[in-house]
Amino acid sequence: MIKEWDLLQNILVFNGEGNAWFVLDYSSEPPHVIYIEADSKEVIKVAASFEEFLKKLTYKELSQEYEKDSWSKEEAETIFLGQEEFLIEEVLLSYQDTEDIEWYLAKLLQLTEHSSLLVREAVASVIGVKTEYFLYESPEPSLKILNGIINNLSRDKSKDIRREMKEVKEQYDL
Known part of the structure; x- marks a missing residue:
């Protein structure tokens, strides 16, 4: 998948759909959580670590x-x-x-x-x-x-x- 989509090296995809994924970027220590949208080549740093990412997750009641x-x-x-x-x-x-x-x-x-x-x-x-x-x-x-x-x-x-x-x-x- 990394070669197919020409993605960054040293990543681990842990969630995604279609051409957009949340990944652990192991090019830094600790690995950052980033969001990649392959078509637009957009890369967004979501959290400095997986632990920080988990802390940011919230549950929201549906309105x-x-x-x-x-x-x-x-x-x-x-x-x-x-x-x-x-x-x-x-x-x-x-x-x-x-x-x-x-x-x-x-x-x-x-x-x-x-x-x-x-x-x-x-x-x-x-x-x-x-x-x-x-x-x-x-x-x-x-x-x-x-x-x-x-x-x-x-x-x-x-x-x-x-x-x-x-x-x-x-x-x-x-």
Whole structure:
């Protein structure tokens, strides 16, 4: 993995997903905990030691807003304009079976430009799973929006998102 992603040497990956990881950097003593985002080559020092990292971990009760099972479209639109990426992802996924496909696709299109990689990955995941449904169940204007989403994500700075959209295009001949 270190060679594949051209990562720093002397590291031990202990948590991660996709192309971003928390690692122990053994180039210093004690090893620092750093966060690496491979696509952007971003490296952030999180803690001077693993012990310090553990001390910084906290448990946070979910707010009532996170505990909701459903949100109105107005609430969802407000959430989509924000920066709470986990809440955006949760609301995004809760609406994936909505009957208002055109509204949902318009929101997905909007979120393809979100600054958060997690949000854009969530959009790509929905497209990867639901493209067939959208192709056969959407009114004609929605198909243009779907193509816009796929085109935007095909130009994303994340290599994983671009690869996923390439697979969607090939699978559905888009």
